[in-house]
Amino acid sequence: MIKPHQLSATIALVLAVMFTFTARASAQALSGSLWYNGDLNGVNGLSNESNTSLGAGEFGSVYDDFNVTGSGWTITAVYSNDLMSNTTATGATWEIRSGVSAGNGGTLVASGSTMSPVVTSTGRSFSGLTEYTVEVTGLNVTLAAGTYWLNVTPSDSGTGRSFISNTSGFNSVGTPGGNDMNAFFNSNFFGANFGSTADQGQPSDFSEGVVGTNGSVATPEAGSTLALLGCALGALVAARRYATAGKPVHLTK
Secondary structure (H helix, E strand, C coil): CCCCCCECHHHHHHHHHHHHHHCCCCCCCCCCEEEECCCEEEEEEEECEECCCCCCCCEEEEEEEEEECCCCEEEEEEEEEEEECCCCCCEEEEEEEECCECCECCEEEEEEEECCCEEEEEEEEECCEEEEEEEECCCCEEECCEEEEEEEEEECCCCCCEEEEEECCCCCECCCCCCCCCCEEEECCCCEEEEEHHHHCCCCEECEEEEEEECCCCCCCCCCHHHHHHHHHHHHHCCCCCCCCCCCCECEC
């Protein structure tokens, strides 16, 4: 029996086969990418959104890991590839964390928001939704060598939905390249506190990346006080229960 918030597995498989032959035309890593987890694989997408039709203040955010190498990186932009029902995003938030594990958001290293993200169609679609790259530019974040988790969440004005694209690492840059299934999901609406995406039926990797330069760095920048307060409020709100009928956490079974 198909759940109310899921497409059938059969339709998903057919779409995936069609996608293989029609959507992998070119690399999607943005110019200057130090890490890119890979292109949409046409399998699924997981809720990655804020202030959409879920409701005001409601969010779902996906975090996937990347490795900073050498003497460190300076990050100038971050981005995610999202399957969206609206043609634009009115804003975006982003976070870089370290030490994330199941039920533990780790340490907030850097974060921010913008009301003017760069939103560009990738020319691909899946399950009736068009994929867009949502990019936050103008950053200056220094990261020492190590493993971090990135989230870039599109926001809207109370309408639409957004799902970050699954990837299998095609056209990836850096490591890991869409092949370690070490992503986490945090959502007040869906009652998830940095749980493995496998808990949402998606032991997967997700399409996102960072742009910047290699070079020596000092210690990582700390997140802003407002960002930390936002995380604290998010943790409190996550304790509440929400009716999720008709609002899927992902696209397919």
